[in-house]
Amino acid sequence: MTLVAAARPQLKKKARRDWSKEKAARFLGVLAETCNVSEACRKSGVPMTVAYRRRKMDAGFRASWNEAIAIGYQRLEAVLLDRAFNGTERVVTKKDGSEERMREYPNQLGLMLLRMHRETAMEADNDLPEEDVNEIRERLVRKLQRMKIRDAEQEQRETQRAELRGDAPRAEDAGHRNGGAATAAD
Numbered sequence: 001m002t003l004v005a006a007a008r009p010q011l012k013k014k015a016r017r018d019w020s021k022e023k024a025a026r027f028l029g030v031l032a033e034t035c036n037v038s039e040a041c042r043k044s045g046v047p048m049t050v051a052y053r054r055r056k057m058d059a060g061f062r063a064s065w066n067e068a069i070a071i072g073y074q075r076l077e078a079v080l081l082d083r084a085f086n087g088t089e090r091v092v093t094k095k096d097g098s099e100e101r102m103r104e105y106p107n108q109l110g111l112m113l114l115r116m117h118r119e120t121a122m123e124a125d126n127d128l129p130e131e132d133v134n135e136i137r138e139r140l141v142r143k144l145q146r147m148k149i150r151d152a153e154q155e156q157r158e159t160q161r162a163e164l165r166g167d168a169p170r171a172e173d174a175g176h177r178n179g180g181a182a183t184a185a186d
Helices: 021-034 037-044 048-057 059-086 107-125 130-165 171-177
Strands: 002-004 010-012 088-093 099-104
Touching (some): 021 059, 037 048, 059 107
Antiparallel strands (some): 002 010, 088 099
16 A cells, blocks of 8 residues: 555555565665666666656655755765866877876866855854854853863862872872972961
């Protein structure tokens, strides 16, 4: 049984010609790899009209389709970023027949990526909003207070252990423990 979209959602018994889970997984896998519906249809053996109809009728499949496209887009963006930053190797044949390898950096691609990410980069350059700064400050103060309490408790435990062992610091040794600094007892 599958839930189908209609005027009112309804359950429909699956027909024999419906996609198997394996076929759907293969289609979505190719779609995520290529970001190309016709290629995904070809490799999974599904007519394109059937794929689009299923996307329209099956909300779960539609969500998986969108996720596959998003994955494909991220992969494509990563490849394009790599090309923009690292260039592509090109072999140039000179008149004397010798070959020279050089790196080509596609300026158009770089400009397109700059345009796409301009807003995100500008947001990163801006100062944090005042409420964010206050929240961060409060969290840091709370953490420092917890660290101070933990250190005081640890020092107290060490003093108690030293007293139990009988080697608690004496008042006259206080100056030696502070690195030789003079104390009020001196």
